[in-house]
Amino acid sequence: EVQLQASGGGLVQAGESLRLSCDASGFSSGFSFSSYAMGWFRQAPGKEREFVAAVIWSGVRKSYADSVKGRFSISRDNDKGTLSLQMNSLKPEDTGVYYCVAHQHPYWSGTSDPDYWGPGTLVTVSS
Secondary structure (H helix, E strand, O other): OOEEEEEOOEEEEOOOOEEEEEEEEOOOOOOOHHHOEEEEEEEOOOOOEEEEEEEOOOOOOEEEOOOOOOOEEEEEEOOOOEEEEEEOOOOHHHOEEEEEEEEOOOOOOOOOOOOEEOOOEEEEEEO
């Protein structure tokens, strides 16, 4: 089964930057990291999980939530099997647990629930 491990979370001040990474493994025979669309979701304290960003299998097309457009950038390295999320100009409302996710449809853009979830990494933005 696909396993996802996010890292890079931490405590930063508003306006600062943070970069999250995700390592993927456990792909079934005949499949690889590049077979899946990848993305990030987050969950703020007391709120439901929400979509943040997604990237299709090739890395060419990317999707973002309106709340992070222009500040966050998602990217993937299919050779290394890694996913990244560069977060700039962070705001207190960006605080939450960030989850690396994967979807079996290679062109998934975040409009449906992911198939696989990692355990998440905590991002805290102080004002």
